Amino acid sequence: MGMPLSERLGVDIHRAELELMAAKRAAVEPAGLTVPQYAALFTIAENAGISGAALARSCQVTPQAMAVVLRHLTERGLVERAPHRWHGNVLETRLTEAGRTALALADERAGEIERAMAEELDEAERAQLRALLGRCTAAIDRAAQAQRQRGV
Structure with a gap:
């Protein structure tokens, strides 16, 4: 049958990831965000003007998945997108004031989760x-x- 379950590192890694994602989901919810939306806002804040394709690569999702995230963030007024001044077919993405506010709340709470992990080691x-x-x-x-x- 192969390796016993108790020796499979993938199980432990998966368990830790599930716990992390559940904790982050609960942490960013009061800001009205999902974890992918939070990750996108965080990355945009660090890289103002980033394109959707670059944002997708940075967040490790497909461009199609990022397009959905960006559509929701734009509809909620958390980000704004405008054509790049030299490359008109590329849309630059920036946080709005509402986006900065939502990110600050979510990041304060998500940061507590990250600090708890870091302080353990x-x-x-x-x-x-x-x-x-x-x-x-x-x-x-x-x-x-x-x-x-x-x-x-």
């Missing part, structure tokens, strides 16, 4: 966790690539 442990997760990601990529090459 010292600086060396945080660096080690990032390195270990990076190695896991690389191993996953190698295994998936090997399967594709074998046609599995």
Whole structure:
């Protein structure tokens, strides 16, 4: 049957991710946001004028998924989009005052979740966790690539 469930790291990683996403969902809800909307607002705040395609890459979602998020944010008046002054087919995205207000509330609450995780580990442990997760990601990529090459 393969590896027992108790030895599968994916289960532990998935459990931690589910807990994190549930906590963040509850944290950003009072600001009237979903986690993807919060991530988009946060990224736009850090990169004023970002295009939808670049925003999708930064938030690790498809351009189609980001288009839906941006449509909702625009309809709610949290972001504004205008043509780039040199590349008219590219829309630049910026936060509105209402968007900055919603982001501030959501980020205060989501930041508490992030700080709780960070405070559980010292600086060396945080660096080690990032390195270990990076190695896991690389191993996953190698295994998936090997399967594709074998046609599995």
